[in-house]
Amino acid sequence: MVTLNSFLVLGALVFCIGLFGALSKRNAVAILMSIEIMLNAVNISLVAYASSFQSYAGAGHGERLTGQIFAIFIITVAAAEAAVALAMIIAIYRRRSTIDVGQINLMRW
């Protein structure tokens, strides 16, 4: 039997895989891909809660779908973030001929 817990554990596992990638990769595009995985994991958790509350008698129609609405806005912001971040990566590559985040250290303390 698949309960809400299963989906939340799945979301937590995928989120932590994405976190590991975002913290450990050197290629800026790979870091962006890891961040997209993390956003997807959060969406899975939100939609799982929305689906769980659909059968919850006390909630009105609006409350039942709030998680899905949040997921839609997260997808919107993630698309905007991907476009801007990839433009930045290409601009950095054009100026410095590298996208290794270890070598982009102008603001390093």
Added chain:
Amino acid sequence: MSIDVATVAFYVIAITLVGSSLAVVLLRNIVHAALFLAVVFGAAAGVYVLLNAEFIAIVQILIYAGAVTILVLFAIMLTQNAMSQSSSPFSGQTWLAAIIAVALAAGLIFTVGASQMALGSANASANMVHAINGGGSVARIGQLLYSPFNYSYVLPFEIASVVLLAAIIGAIVIGRED
């Protein structure tokens, strides 16, 4: 304990999702990682279908598996030879990152197991039956997003469109040739 379709589908999709996420993070070849990223997005769409969220599943396939994967592949193509092939794709802080990720995963899974909120929940198979009988939630989502009469998310929706416009203009300004 009987085995139903929803349980089998959940475990197939979950194993696909976790396995391809690990492939994205661990593969040395960035193009292969980007292709596995498309598999991650498709498996997430499958999770949304299981959760009775058809609209989110379609949006996921259109935006993520369609647009974002293509954007990432274009960025990889335009930044070829930026990373030397011989060196490791991981930075020096890999072990610290692994410790942080495993500790966070353990904490989150412990919290989910101990939470009052997560315990009293309906199961996914009941939701699938509900989806087949009730015709889904797309109309309700549309009313929530657009309806000007009762409480809805019209204002956040309009702000999101402004965010998208700003992102488009910003991407063009940042990415153009000087």
